[in-house]
Amino acid sequence: MKVFQVxxxxxxxxxxxxxxxxxxxxxxxxxxxxxxxxxxxIWILLESPDLAxxxxxxxxxITSILFFVTLKxxxxxVAVEHDEEKAGHHRHDRKGGAK
Amino acid sequence: xxxxLSEQExxxxxxxxxxxxxxGDKDPYIGRVELRPQKPFEEDVNTQKKRIHDExxxxxxxxxxxxxxxxxxxxxxxxxxxxxxxxxxIGILLYMVSYLPPVGNAANPDNNxxxxxxIEDAMKDxxxxxxVTGMILDYRxxxxxxxxxxxxxxxxxxxxxxxVDSRSKKKEEEENDRLYEPKNDIILQKVAFFLxxxxxxxxxxxxxxxxxxxxxGFSGGAIIGSGLILYVNAFGFKKIERFFTQxxxxxxxxxxxxxxxxAKTYSFYCGAxxxxxxxxxxxxxxxxxxxxxxxxxxxxxxxxxxxMYAFYAMFRKGGF
Amino acid sequence: MGGxxxxxxxxxxxxxxFGIGFSNLLLQKNLIKKIIGLNIMDTATYLFLAEKxxxxxxxxPIVVDNVTSVEAYINPVPxxxxxxxxxxxxxxxxxxxxxxxxxxxxYHTLDMDEISTxxxxxDQ
Numbered sequence: 094m095k096v097f098q099v100x101x102x103x104x105x106x107x108x109x110x111x112x113x114x115x116x117x118x119x120x121x122x123x124x125x126x127x128x129x130x131x132x133x134x135i136w137i138l139l140e141s142p143d144l145a146x147x148x149x150x151x152x153x154x155i156t157s158i159l160f161f162v163t164l165k166x167x168x169x170x171v172a173v174e175h176d177e178e179k180a181g182h183h184r185h186d187r188k189g190g191a192k
Numbered sequence: 193x194x195x196x197l198s199e200q201e202x203x204x205x206x207x208x209x210x211x212x213x214x215x216g217d218k219d220p221y222i223g224r225v226e227l228r229p230q231k232p233f234e235e236d237v238n239t240q241k242k243r244i245h246d247e248x249x250x251x252x253x254x255x256x257x258x259x260x261x262x263x264x265x266x267x268x269x270x271x272x273x274x275x276x277x278x279x280x281x282i283g284i285l286l287y288m289v290s291y292l293p294p295v296g297n298a299a300n301p302d303n304n305x306x307x308x309x310x311i312e313d314a315m316k317d318x319x320x321x322x323x324v325t326g327m328i329l330d331y332r333x334x335x336x337x338x339x340x341x342x343x344x345x346x347x348x349x350x351x352x353x354x355x356v357d358s359r360s361k362k363k364e365e366e367e368n369d370r371l372y373e374p375k376n377d378i379i380l381q382k383v384a385f386f387l388x389x390x391x392x393x394x395x396x397x398x399x400x401x402x403x404x405x406x407x408x409g410f411s412g413g414a415i416i417g418s419g420l421i422l423y424v425n426a427f428g429f430k431k432i433e434r435f436f437t438q439x440x441x442x443x444x445x446x447x448x449x450x451x452x453x454x455a456k457t458y459s460f461y462c463g464a465x466x467x468x469x470x471x472x473x474x475x476x477x478x479x480x481x482x483x484x485x486x487x488x489x490x491x492x493x494x495x496x497x498x499x500m501y502a503f504y505a506m507f508r509k510g511g512f
Numbered sequence: 513m514g515g516x517x518x519x520x521x522x523x524x525x526x527x528x529x530f531g532i533g534f535s536n537l538l539l540q541k542n543l544i545k546k547i548i549g550l551n552i553m554d555t556a557t558y559l560f561l562a563e564k565x566x567x568x569x570x571x572x573p574i575v576v577d578n579v580t581s582v583e584a585y586i587n588p589v590p591x592x593x594x595x596x597x598x599x600x601x602x603x604x605x606x607x608x609x610x611x612x613x614x615x616x617x618x619y620h621t622l623d624m625d626e627i628s629t630x631x632x633x634x635d636q
Contacts, residue, residue, distance in 0.1 A: 098522075099521065102521065102522065102525045105525065105529065106525065106528060106529065106532070109529050109532045109533070109552050110532060112536070112545070112548055112549075112552070113532065113535070113536050113539075113540065113545070113549070118542070118544055118545070121544075121545060121548060122544075122548070125548050125551065125552075128552070128555075129555070132555055132559070135559070136562060139522075139562050139563065139565075139566045140566060140570065140571060140572045140586050141324075141562055141565070141572060141586075141590075141591045141594075142406035142572050142574075143322070143324045143325075143406045143407065143408065143411075143572075143591055143595060144558070144562065144591055144594055144595060144598070145406070146398070146406050146407050146411045147407075147410050147411040147414070147595060147598050147599075148598060149411075150411045150414035150415050150418065151410070151411070151414045151598055151599065151602050152551075152555070152598065152602075154414065154415075154418045155414055155417065155418060155500050155503070155602055156551065156602055156605055158418070158421060158504065159503060159504070159507060159605060159606055159609055160544065160547075160548075160609065162504065162507040162508060163507065163544065163609045163612060163613060164544070166507065166613050166616070167613075167616055167622070233617070233618060233620070246633070250626075250629065271539065274535065274538040274539055275535070275539075277538070278531050278534055278535040278538065279531075281530075281531055281534065282527060282528060282530075282531035285527035285530065285531070286517065286524055286527055286528075287513065288527075289516070289517060289520050289523045289524050289527055290513050290514040290515065290516055290517035290520070291514035291516065292514075292516060292520055292523060293516070294516050294519040294520060295519065295520050295522055295523065295563050295564075295566060295568075296566055296567055296568030296569075297567070297568070298567050298570075298583075300564075300567075302564050302565070302587065302589075302590075303567065303587050306589060307582075307587040307588060307589055308582050310588050310589065311573065311580065311581075311582050311584075311585050311588065312580050312581070312582065313580075314575075314580075314588075315575050315578075315580055316580075321574060321575045322573070322574050322575075323573035323574065323575065323585065323588045324573055324588050324591045324592055324595065327588055327589070327592045328592045328595060328596070332592065335596060336596070339596050339599055339600060342599075342600055342603055343599065343603050346603035346604070346606060346607050347603075349607055349610075350606055350607060350610045353610045353611060353613075353614055354610050354613060354614070405574065406572070406574070408595075410595065410598075410599050476575070476578075496599070499603075503606045506610070507609070507610070507613070
């Protein structure tokens with residue numbers, strides 16, 4: 094069981110570091126979601142099932158959904174701008190937030 | 193009129209002002225508080241040219257770091273200093289951890305008489321089998337009341353920040369929102385048709401069994417909220433507005449928080465748990481046991497479920 | 513250096529995660545990544561608290577067979593504290609994300625440096 098816990102901790106650190114270094118925002122949010130799931134497994138190992146069930150529902154579920162919706166809001170605005178560009182409004186292409 | 197005061201004197205009293213404020217005749221903020229709405233992002237040809245020009249200058253002067261010695265120095269300095277700072281912080285914290293007592297030892301100083309008291313008396317005092325639930329909803333219930341209020345206030349703030357007022361803009365926003373998204377996706381709808389009832393029933397199970405098994409108001413509420421979000425994703429906002437609107441949200445939150453306050457006032461009035469509250473605790477392990485904990489769990493669950501759905505709806509289309 | 517660093521490997525991991533989250537806050541320019549960094553710092557603190565409450569060989573604080581002796585269960589106090597913290601952290605995240613959306617609507621970028629330069633220019 095101790096080995097399992099150590100492996101999960103290593104996963105946790107790898108996830109946290111790769112969140113910072115991933116170029117794509119969508120990737121980093123998905124990695125953060127898996128980080129929360131690993132965290133909830135660790136909490137079962139630490140004998141706190143209350144925390145595990147709350148983290149799985151709130152951290153991995155709701156928080157990631159909110160991040161995704163924010164990302165979609167930002168992508169959607171960029172897409173509309175491109176449409177306008179096609180329609181002849183010569184709008185200067187700005188750097189979108191989706192990088 | 194049998195008023196003792198004359199009309200002019202009555203106008204000076206507090207009661208009149210409160211009544212006027214209640215009726216909404218006069219907004220006390222107008223003329224006293226600086227209210228300035230945020231300007232929308234609009235531009236004509238001149239400002240657009242100026243902006244492009246500005247951006248070129250920006251690119252040349254600020255983002256062209258290789259030719260701007262000062263900025264280059266600063267950004268390098270900042271990066272080096274922050275990395276050094278973070279490593280020093282981690283080092284200090286690890287040094288501290290190496291002096292902490294070993295994890296998992298029962299003789300550690302944090303396993304003191306508080307934990308002993310909770311474990312030994314929780315079932316007798318509160319009737320809850322799950323000691324954590326008995327602790328957060330009975331011994332430390334004020335804490336949980338504050339937490340529910342934090343959720344409610346966060347929703348209000350998100351509503352202030354993201355609300356869309358005019359009707360035409362609202363429509364535009366809604367169309368914009370589902371622009372690149374398949375509507376009425378048959379696979380999603382069929383899956384949601386089977387999954388949503390199960391998710392919501394599981395959430396209700398977690399809430400109702402909060403004092404018997406792991407879980408409780410928060411996790412169950414979050415599960416129900418994610419069920420509602422799946423429903424919205426599959427069937428659209430029109431379907432959910434048949435049974436869940438802003439009014440429903442307002443009433444559910446109001447009633448739940450009010451009931452929470454009243455229940456806790458009653459139990460503190462009766463001397464927390466030491467005196468008889470008149471509410472039978474029942475046999476521990478039954479679903480109808482542990483006094484006030486079950487209704488309080490239901491209240492917290494309702495607030496959390498509605499809040500989670502409200503966050504989602506507000507992010508999607510600025511109001512619901 | 514005390515001798516308990518290897519025995520306390522869970523707490524050590526919590527501290528390292530705290531540092532990683534803090535470096536995200538300091539070094540990332542993207543606002544969403546900053547928010548993720550703050551969330552990582554949150555979970556690191558919760559992990560530290562949960563490790564403090566753990567006692568080896570004991571089970572979760574749910575009473576089984578009417579056994580209410582201290583030797584049977586772990587410390588329930590950190591669990592209650594962390595439960596409160598998780599729910600507060602999700603409302604903080606929602607608040608910050610809505611502020612991010614507002615900033616994006618106004619400035620059409622998520623880069624913190626660009627936003628601050630534009631702000632400076634607006635003030636002039």
